Amino acid sequence: MKRLLLMVTCALVGAALFFGVERVFFKEDQANTEVxxxxxxxxxxxxxxTESYVEQVDSNELLDGAIQGMVNSLGDPYSVYMDEETSKQFEQSLDSSFSGIGAELTKENEDFVVVSPFKGSPAEKAGLKPNDIVKSVDGESVQSLTLYQVTAKIRGPKGSKVQIGVERGDSAKELMINVVRDDIPNETVHSDLIETNDGNIGYLEISTFAEGTADDVKESLEKLEAEDIDGLILDVRGNPGGLLSSVEEIMYQFVTDKKPFxxxxxxxGDSEALSSPLKERKDYPIATLINGGSASAAEILAAGMQEVEGYALIGNTTFGKGTVQQSVxxxxGSQMKLTMFKWLTPNERWIHSKGIEPTLQVEQPPVYDLVPLQSAVVLKKGMNDEKIAVLQNMLKGLDYEVDRTDGYFSTSTEKAVQTFQKSVGLKANGEANTATLTELDKAIQTFKDNPENDHQLQSAIEYLQEE
Structure with missing residues (x-):
């Protein structure tokens, strides 16, 4: 039996995640005469x-090139051909624990685009963001490479470093981000109980949809419900997707059978509808947190929660991945993953390249978009540099008073640096050296880790309290 896959992306962590389910959707080949x-x-x-080219060529390389050319001509980033060597590396990465940077990469037109860094991963800590465009790896351009060649360059053993050059937003200047590779944890579910003046709210974060994730969600949910929760927050921000079977089982716990999820x-145009066997919905309100890093399976969950049960989606518009791949x-030893189907929301919307809009749009504090500041030179008064603009925005985000954020190191900036240095026990000379930047990065991470600074989470709590 062939395996139907809803391919999410190629993973920078050394593994690629797919929606997988045992279903048969095969068409017959074209007429023998055409073939x-x-x-x-x-x-x-x-x-x-082979016979006339000016130099001798390998017939196997010609065949690989022909197949690769056919796939490339589709202009579809999710349809890929892997030769025998690449296929072996790919399968090994799927079957074992992995180390890497912890992010998902896809190809859009000619660009290699970050879908999302995993929460708590080296990529997230180093400052990679959804929709960053990867331009170089360790100083070498990736323009002529395939998606799998780029991910192979980024992968590496735990503790090793990789420098990734990215373009972000409207800035034409390449941003260099240094990442230290590490083991990527297999834990995909985190739960917590949020105590408020109006009762208890359960919190379930799902980082990916992997084998065992549905069981972990069920177990965590039972523990939360034993605490008599008055509401539940499902967090799939930064979740790049995973197994269809996993999100299917999770949907069975939250959406009813009144319409397909x-x-x-x-x-x-023919379609198959997937429905939940659940008869009665939960007796407490639910809100789902989403952002631009929520893709594929995470979008299936979000759409199902919103369109089947009317549960609120809070955060930012999702990534927009709505196609299905078949692995052949x-x-x-080689294999092809070809886009053969679309997946549609319960209301039969195709969200590909559009994403799913939240019920309640909530932006995070600007600090969340800042990358850790790395500089080979000491930043000081009188200098003018883009890194100083980042420094100023960091200080401003931590409530230190600065008069400008345009990259000019002013007297006000110097005083803000001195105040920060005093607060962390450093020599207060007003110059942003390595020690100062390191402590500043730590302060920013501490800010992000504080739930009270998470505007989207706090909005979800307030929403559930009002329900």
Whole structure:
């Protein structure tokens, strides 16, 4: 039996995540005559190159190039061909624990785009953001590489460093982000009990949809419900997706059978509806946190919660991944993953490249968008540099008074640095040296880790209290 996959992206962590489910959706090949004509044409081209090209060529490389060319001509970042070597590396990464930077990468047109860093991963800590465009790895351009070649360059052993050059937003200047590779934890569910004056609210964070995630969600939910919760927050921010079977089982716990929670559509318009067997919805309100790093399976969950049960989505518009891939073994160790289907929301909307808009749009504090500040030179009064603009925004985000954020190191900036240095026990000379920048990065991370500074989380708590 062939395996249907809803491919999320290629993973920078050394593993790629897929929606996987045992379903058969195969079409017959085209008429034998058409196939024969195509093969004759390909054979002629191969013979011509093999016999007449100015240099000797490897016929296997020609074949790989032909297949790769056909896939590339589709212009679809989710359809990929992997030769035998790449396929082995890929399968090994799926079957074992992995180390890397902890982020998801996809290809859009000619750009390699970060879908999302995993929460708490080296990539997130180093400052990679959803929609960053990867331009270089360790100083080498990735322009001519395939998606899997880029991820292979980024992968590496625990403790090793990789420098990733990215473009962000409207800035044309390449931003260099240094990441120390590490083991990526397999734990995909985190739960907590939030005590408020109006009762207890359960919190369930799902970082990916992997094997065992549904069981962990069920176990965590039972423990929270034993505390007599008055509401529940599901957090799939930064969740790049995962196994369809996993999100399916999770949907069974939250949405009822009154309408399908998703549809899988073939190119001829025929579709299959997937429904939950649940008869009665929870007796407490639920809110789901989403952002631009919520993709694929996370979007299936968000759409189901919103369109089946009317639960609120809080945060930012999701990534927008709405296609389905079929994984096919080509018989010689190579394989192809080809986009064959779309998935649609309960209301039969295709959210591909659009994402899902939240019920309640909530922006995070600007500090959340800042990258850790790394500088080879000491930043001091009178200098003018983009890194100083980051420094000023960091200080401002931590409530230190600065008069400007344009990159000019003013007297006000110097005083703010001195005040910060005193607060962390450093020599208060007003110059941003390595020690100062390190402590500043720590302060920013502490700010982000404080739930009270998480505007989206706090909005979800307030929303549930009003329900």
């Amino acid at each position: 024969s004509e195509t093969l004759v044409k390909l054979q002629k081209a191969q013979d011509l190159i 998703m549809h899988i559509e073939e190119r001829n 073994d080509l018989g010689d």
